[in-house]
Structure formats: structure tokens, C-alpha cells
Amino acid sequence: xxxxxxxxxxxxxxxxxxxxxxxxxxxxxxxxxxxxxxxxxxxxxxxxxxxxxxxxxxxxxxxxxxxxxxxxxxxxxxxxxxxxxxxxxxxxxxxxxxxxxxxxxxxxxxxxxxxxxxxxxxxxxxxxxxxxxxxxxxxxxxxxxxxxxxxxxxxxxxxxxxxxxxxxxxxxxxxxxxxxxxxxxxxxxxxxxxxxxxxxxxxxxxxxxxxxxxxxxxxxxxxxxxxxxxxxxxxxxxxxxxxxxxxxxxxxxxxxxxxxxxxxxxxxxxxxxxxxxxxxxxxxxxxxxxxxxxxxxxxxxxxxxxxxxxxxxxxxxxxxxxxxxxxxxxxxxxxxxxxxxxxxxxxxxxxxxxxxxxxxxxxxxxxxxxxxxxxxxxxxxxxxxxxxxxxxxxxxxxx
Numbered sequence: 013x014x015x016x017x018x019x020x021x022x023x024x025x026x027x028x029x030x031x032x033x034x035x036x037x038x039x040x041x042x043x044x045x046x047x048x049x050x051x052x053x054x055x056x057x058x059x060x061x062x063x064x065x066x067x068x069x070x071x072x073x074x075x076x077x078x079x080x081x082x083x084x085x086x087x088x089x090x091x092x093x094x095x096x097x098x099x100x101x102x103x104x105x106x107x108x109x110x111x112x113x114x115x116x117x118x119x120x121x122x123x124x125x126x127x128x129x130x131x132x133x134x135x136x137x138x139x140x141x142x143x144x145x146x147x148x149x150x151x152x153x154x155x156x157x158x159x160x161x162x163x164x165x166x167x168x169x170x171x172x173x174x175x176x177x178x179x180x181x182x183x184x185x186x187x188x189x190x191x192x193x194x195x196x197x198x199x200x201x202x203x204x205x206x207x208x209x210x211x212x213x214x215x216x217x218x219x220x221x222x223x224x225x226x227x228x229x230x231x232x233x234x235x236x237x238x239x240x241x242x243x244x245x246x247x248x249x250x251x252x253x254x255x256x257x258x259x260x261x262x263x264x265x266x267x268x269x270x271x272x273x274x275x276x277x278x279x280x281x282x283x284x285x286x287x288x289x290x291x292x293x294x295x296x297x298x299x300x301x302x303x304x305x306x307x308x309x310x311x312x313x314x315x316x317x318x319x320x321x322x323x324x325x326x327x328x329x330x331x332x333x334x335x336x337x338x339x340x341x342x343x344x345x346x347x348x349x350x351x352x353x354x355x356x357x358x359x360x361x362x363x364x365x366x367x368x369x370x371x372x373x374x375x376x377x378x379x380x381x382x383x384x385x386x387x388x389x390x391x392x393x394x395x396x397x398x399x400x401x402x403x404x405x406x407x408x409x410x411x
Contacts, residue, residue, distance in 0.1 A: 018113040022166050022355045022389060024084055025112055027068040032060040039076065040066070042086040044358075052090035052358050054078075078379065088382035090358040116165040123165070126175075126204075127183075133201045134185050135177040136161055137208070138168035145212030147400035148173045148205050150231075152198075152224035154351075155189065155252065155366050157181025163219060166354055170393060174219075175205045179227075189366055193227060193250075195257035199235050206237050215239025215306075217396045222318065222350065223367075226250050229299040229328070230262070232306040240399035242309045242392050245321040245350050248328040249289035249297040252367050265289060265297045275317075275373045279362050282372050283317045290327060301328060302335035307399045309341055311388050313348035317375035318365075321350070343391065345384035349376020355386050 019025060032038060037059045044052040056073035058066050069083045077089035117123065120141030126134055136159060140146055149172050153160040157180050164176035179197065180186045205216055217240040220228035225246010232241045234257055255262040267285040275281045289298050301308070310325040322344060329342050345352070351360045351374055359378040364371050 018115055020118070020166065020169060021114045021116055021162070021357075024356075025087065025114075027083070027086065029060075029066040030064065032064040032066065034060060034062050034064050036060045036064065037074075038066065040068075040086060042090060044090060051093045053093065054086050054090040056085060082379070084356055084382075087356040088358065088385075089378055092358070116162060116169075118169040121165065121168045123161075130204060131200055132197055133177065133204055134183050135159060135175055135201070136164065137205075138164050138172075138174045138176070139208075139210055140168050140171050140173065144173065144210035146171050146173045146210055147396055148208065148211035148216040149175075149219055149396060149400075150198075150201060150205055150216060151176045151219045152179070152227060154221055155223040157188070157366060162354055162357075167219075167393070172396065173205070173208060173211050175201060177201050190253060192254040192256050192261075193252075195227075195230055195234060195255060198227065198231050202231065202235060202237055212400070215400065217242065217400050219392065219396075220244060220246055221352065222246060223252055225321075225324075226299055227255075229301050229304075230255055230257070232304040232308070233299055233301050234260075234303070238304070238306045240309070240396055241304075241306045242311070242395060243325070243328075244311045244352050244388070245313055245316050245318070246324065247286075247289070247319065247321070248299060248301070248324045248331070249294065250299065251286065251297075251319075262299070263297050265294050275362075277373075280365075280368065280370055280372045281317055282365070282368060283319055283375075286319050289324070298327075298331075302332060302337060305339070307339050307395070308332070309343070309391065309395045311343050311345070311352065311391070313345045313350060313352060313376065313381075313384065315347050315375040315377070315380075316350045317373045318350040341395075343388070345380070345388070347377040347380035348384035349381050350374040352381070352385055352388050355389050356382070357385060 039057050041055045054077040056076040058071045060066050072081045073079050078085040122139040124137040151164045151174050159178040159182050161176050164174040167174045215237050218228045219242045221244040225243045228241050232238045250262045250264050253264050271284040273281045312321040312325040329340050332340050359381045362373045
């Protein structure tokens with residue numbers, strides 16, 4: 013879409029500037045304020061062509077937040093203003109401003125907030141326009157608490173019924189990280205989603221990231237009705253707190269505090285704090301994914317500093333292969349960090365970690381991270397469309 017129009021957040025924007033002097037150098041700036049009031053900014057120094065036009069599809073940035081030809085560089089290269097950063101006044105002449113409205117829901121998509129009448133589950137259900145039936149996806153986000161509707165709303169635009177599920181820090185759910193994770197809560201959410209008349213069967217998909225990755229593997233291993241599981245920078249073993257399901261308890265892996273280091277910028281680096289899940293003493297925490305008939309997409313970033321997600325993905329794939337299964341695919345992203353989000357979402361190199369209680373480094377180089385997000389968003393949609401076509405079945409695992 014054009015800069016002067018509306019478009020969806022995961023769509024590219026065509027940025028052009030006309031009426032400049034031939035070969036005039038100008039600084040382009042972008043600014044975004046999120047729903048929590050945090051401001052993100054980016055800039056690019058560019059030179060107009062002989063006709064006095066700048067077109068970011070072909071005009072390279074000579075400096076600023078990125079360099080080279082990057083049509084969406086003013087978006088993916090944004091960084092948040094730090095709380096203690098001193099802002100300096102702008103210098104030079106402001107030539108023009110333009111606003112681009114980036115939307116998350118298309119016309120006709122219904123957003124339904126779940127409450128008491130849906131039982132214990134809390135979240136937001138997104139229904140595409142029309143009667144369907146559509147593929148159903150359960151979207152379970154990170155350990156940050158609350159709820160994120162970004163992925164769910166954008167998938168609904170593309171013809172998926174999506175339940176963005178909260179599991180703490182939302183409405184009347186526990187406010188902080190729970191002492192244990194109750195798999196029966198997630199089972200209720202899966203049952204609710206599968207019963208929606210707009211959802212085609214027989215199975216649904218699960219979209220996970222970070223801590224919710226091992227929750228997704230547990231759902232696929234112990235619960236019925238799951239045909240496709242997308243795991244993004246997660247773990248192959250239960251992390252943070254024990255997992256309870258009926259009479260089953262899967263312990264969580266205990267971190268090795270001595271393995272925590274500091275990044276060159278002085279931020280905690282916890283990548284190696286979690287030991288190898290397959291070493292002696294930790295194997296009881298590994299999720300028995302060989303029980304599952306779900307298809308798996310394992311996506312891991314090679315510069316994930318939250319934990320060693322590449323090792324975890326490789327171990328999960330090896331476990332399935334050892335049990336004679338080929339129901340998986342693995343994709344690795346060089347120089348990408350932990351939080352792989354939807355396209356054009358600004359890179360998050362560090363942030364507050366609720367389990368650690370401090371700011372930690374998440375890794376990644378901005379451009380490579382952006383390219384990984386573009387590729388993964390396409391893969392996730394193709395993965396769900398392929399395996400949620402109504403022809404796949406999921407067997408129920410027995411304890």
C-alpha cells in the first residue's frame with residue numbers, strides 16, 4: 013500500500029517522496045507510538061534521483077537506522093526510546109509529514125472477548141467474515157502475561173478462526189507466573205475452539221513462541237484434536253514451573269545460575285542458564301512428543317540469547333526421528349533473535365524477563381531478524397493451510 017493509505021500491519025508500504033531538488037539529500041524519519049505509549053523511531057539519509065524523487069524501493073539509505081535499499085527499513089529498523097534517553101531537539105527544515113494507518117483487522121472480522129460464560133478460559137476469539145468453515149488455530153504467546161492479539165487478528169484476516177489465549181496476568185487469571193501450569197486449562201481452550209461452528213475439523217493448529225513452545229508440545233503430546241503445531245524458539249522440555257495434567261506431573265528444568273553472563277553492553281545473558289534437557293537428571297522434563305500425531309514446524313533463531321532454541325529444535329526432531337517419525341520440519345534463522353514476530357515488527361534485542369525479574373538480552377541483528385520474520389510468517393500460514401485442510405486426523409494419546 014502507499015504511505016498515504018491504510019494497510020495491514022503485515023503488508024509492505026511503498027514510501028515515495030516527490031518534489032525535491034535533483035540529487036537533494038534528505039533525512040526520512042518514522043515514528044510509532046504503541047498501545048502502551050512507548051515510542052519507536054527510525055531514520056534514513058537518502059538522496060533524490062535526477063527527477064527529484066526518493067523511492068525507498070530503489071533509493072538506498074546512506075546512513076541512519078539502516079543502510080542500503082530496504083523498502084521497509086523505516087519500519088523494521090525502528091527502536092524504542094529508552095526510559096532514560098535524553099532527547100535532543102530536531103535540526104534542519106521539516107519538508108513534509110505523512111501518516112500511514114497500519115491496521116490489524118479487516119472489515120467483517122469479529123472480535124469476541126471470552127468471559128465467565130466460557131468457563132475458565134480467558135482470551136479473545138477472532139472470526140473471519142462469513143460462515144466458513146475455516147481452519148482453527150490456538151495462539152498461545154510468551155511468558156509475559158496478559159494477551160497479545162497481533163498474530164491472531166492478522167491470521168483471521170487470512171481466513172483462520174483464531175483464539176488468542178491468556179494463561180496468566182489477564183482479567184481474573186493469576187496475576188503472576190503460576191506455581192504450575194495446568195494442562196487441563198489448555199484442554200478446555202482446545203475443546204472450546206473445536207466446537208465453534210465456523211471451525212473445520214477434525215483438528216486445529218497451535219501457534220506458540222518461547223515458553224508457550226513447550227506448552228504446545230505438551231498439548232500435542234497429551235491432548236486430542238491437534239493436527240499442526242508451530243513451535244517458535246521454544247523448548248523441547250518443560251521450563252519455568254511444573255506441568256500438571258490429571259495425575260501426571262512433569263517437572264521443570266532447574267537453571268544453572270552460575271552460567272548466567274553479561275553481554276558486552278552489560279545486560280544479563282541467560283542463554284546457557286538452562287542445561288541440556290537430555291543430560292542425566294533432566295530427561296524427566298523432556299516432552300514425549302513421539303506420542304503425538306500432530307505435524308510439527310520447529311523454527312529456531314541461531315542468535316537466540318533467551319535459551320538455546322536451536323539445540324532444543326534439533327533434539328525434538330531427533331527424538332521424533334528416533335521413533336520412526338517424519339512428521340516435522342525444522343528451519344533455522346542465522347543472526348535472528350528470540351522474539352520472531354509478524355513482518356515489520358521492530359526488532360526486540362532485549363527486554364524484561366518475567367521469570368528472571370530483570371532485563372535480559374534476546375539477541376539478533378535487526379536486518380537478519382526482519383528477514384526471518386518475513387520468511388517465518390509465510391511458512392506458518394502455509395504450514396497451517398497444508399495440515400488443517402480437513403483431511404488430517406489426530407489420535408488421542410493415552411496416559
